[in-house]
Amino acid sequence: MGTLDRAEHDRPRATLASVAALAQVSPQTVSNVLNAPHLVRADTTARVREAIDELGYRPLAAARQMRTRRSRIIGLRLEPLRDGINGVVLDRFLHALTEEAQSGGYRVMLFTAHDDADEIAQYGELLVTTSIDGFVLTGTHHDDPRTxxxxxxxVPFVAFGRPWSDDPRAARGHSWVDVDGASGTRAATEHLLAEGHRRVGYLGWPAGKGVADDRRRGWREAVDQHLGDLRAAADAWEIRSEDGVAAGISGARALLGRPNPPTALVCASDSLAIGAAAAGGGLTVIGFDDTPAAAAMGISSVAQPLVEAARNCFALLHERLDAPDGAPPPTAQRLLAPDLVLRAGTPPA
Amino acid sequence: MGTLDRAEHDRPRATLASVAALAQVSPQTVSNVLNAPHLVRADTTARVREAIDELGYRPLAAARQMRTRRSRIIGLRLEPLRDGINGVVLDRFLHALTEEAQSGGYRVMLFTAHDDADEIAQYGELLVTTSIDGFVLTGTHHDDPRTxxxxxxxVPFVAFGRPWSDDPRAARGHSWVDVDGASGTRAATEHLLAEGHRRVGYLGWPAGKGVADDRRRGWREAVDQHLGDLRAAADAWEIRSEDGVAAGISGARALLGRPNPPTALVCASDSLAIGAAAAGGGLTVIGFDDTPAAAAMGISSVAQPLVEAARNCFALLHERLDAPDGAPPPTAQRLLAPDLVLRAGTPPA
Incomplete structure (x- = not known):
């Protein structure tokens, strides 16, 4: 133990509260200075920084010490309610995670955030005020500042979602669990080809986002592999747009208006698939996420294994929480295969 | 302060942990003895009871003292995922409650439970181990042991849902917020009558449950009020069944097979309404809960004001938490009116 540590032991340990008292601000403001400085006025920030220096407050050590006390609480940001058809996916994941954590002696605490920066501010707040043990992240994306x-x-965490990085080191830098979307759309495409369809098209989301590109890739690889000379024509069977039932209707109609149009469509979401099924061209469609809306309309869909995903997230986080301090934290990555749920194409009678 | 209290001050305060240590069981087992004795073997229960007596442990006082420390955590049971079309309602409520609580400086902690008894066991556990401040209950029913x-x-709590009791004192015994389902189905029925329909029927759930009877009542009162002599015929325009799209299809077809069948249906849920719309008789239908599935199919629906409900639940719980100890806790009841969301009857293009 160094001299700095000894000197610190000779006086009472500084806390968030003592810093707040000295700077004559609320503990929330101290937390903001540390975690979301853009929310705090410059003169207030200066006063809090002085108090931190004077008291020798070390927020990370405090947070770490709190963590060793084990609150047995896991934090999860509740994503904004998009109120779309696919929102059910994260709700199913939340149910499964809550059940799984509870079986393992943990509780799930929720919070909301406007964006990544706000989510990071909430992490700091939760670590300091509630001594939360770790986090489960959702909605990961390329260059994610949260991870x-x-x-x-x-801080222990596990992501439900890949880092979507081209750098393999970044992809292995922390624990994550994800669902192999490409294998789902590939299975959907191969099912339609096996049913006798030749011109199997794709309705997807705009290029550039990890999930969008991943789901499209499964369709394209299956078409390229199985269609021989016809595969060059597949470029004309594809439309990428924003999500939604209306986009599914207009996308399907645009494809149907082309020469030699597709007779079947694999879709990146159930919203697009429901629209395509209602577009009036007699298309066979397969959606993604196995939502209640698709089930109600008898539409086939790719189902993410969300209970398995939640189980794996909790297991990896638990492993990380039980790792000895000082040792390099264990990391693991698990990519789960989705299932194809087949339906008749009409509402169940 | 009495002599008992003085005597207790002369020795260290007994805790769940010290009782557990003396009885040589886990803290969870002590909690089970207090809150879910049916889960614990008789000899273990006896040993824990002896330790409680010997140490003078007072679990409720301990829980109350913890509460005055204010964890600023609210507990909410996540209902089992029914994976139906209507599950979205409680998810929207959960989102709104989390946002609202967070704005007020509180967090929402989730738990799951198999039934009322298990939920009560979890209350005890959460009060003792996490010093939770209060609870928001959902899924209330007649003779609810939880309240x-x-x-x-x-223990401070507020229910999202009426007590469904015939006893007015019970109905006013605690704070609750609910949505006036009857006013929703009444507005739906009156809209169909104003559109020129005369034979407006009803697809609902079996009699005897509060929500089921409440929603049916709005339809029946509107029919009785507006249809004059024709209202006696309305008995034949009604079918009550379990929920689901298939039940909606078969219910609508059964009604269509009767003499002078209804031309429009008010439904207790969007699942029933989606089925009725797909039944093939050209019925005009209005569902309940304004789900993404109904929106995708262009079906009109009664929408619960869930953000307003969450706001009221948090406000009433907060009022209760701020009430001085010893005074009779404040109670209030708020019944909110739903909105009718009108759609064209076909998927939005």
Missing amino acids: TWLTERA | TWLTERA
């Missing part, structure tokens, strides 16, 4: 922030501070 | 348990122990 960087948590990794740098050695 | 009795919480009221007897003076």
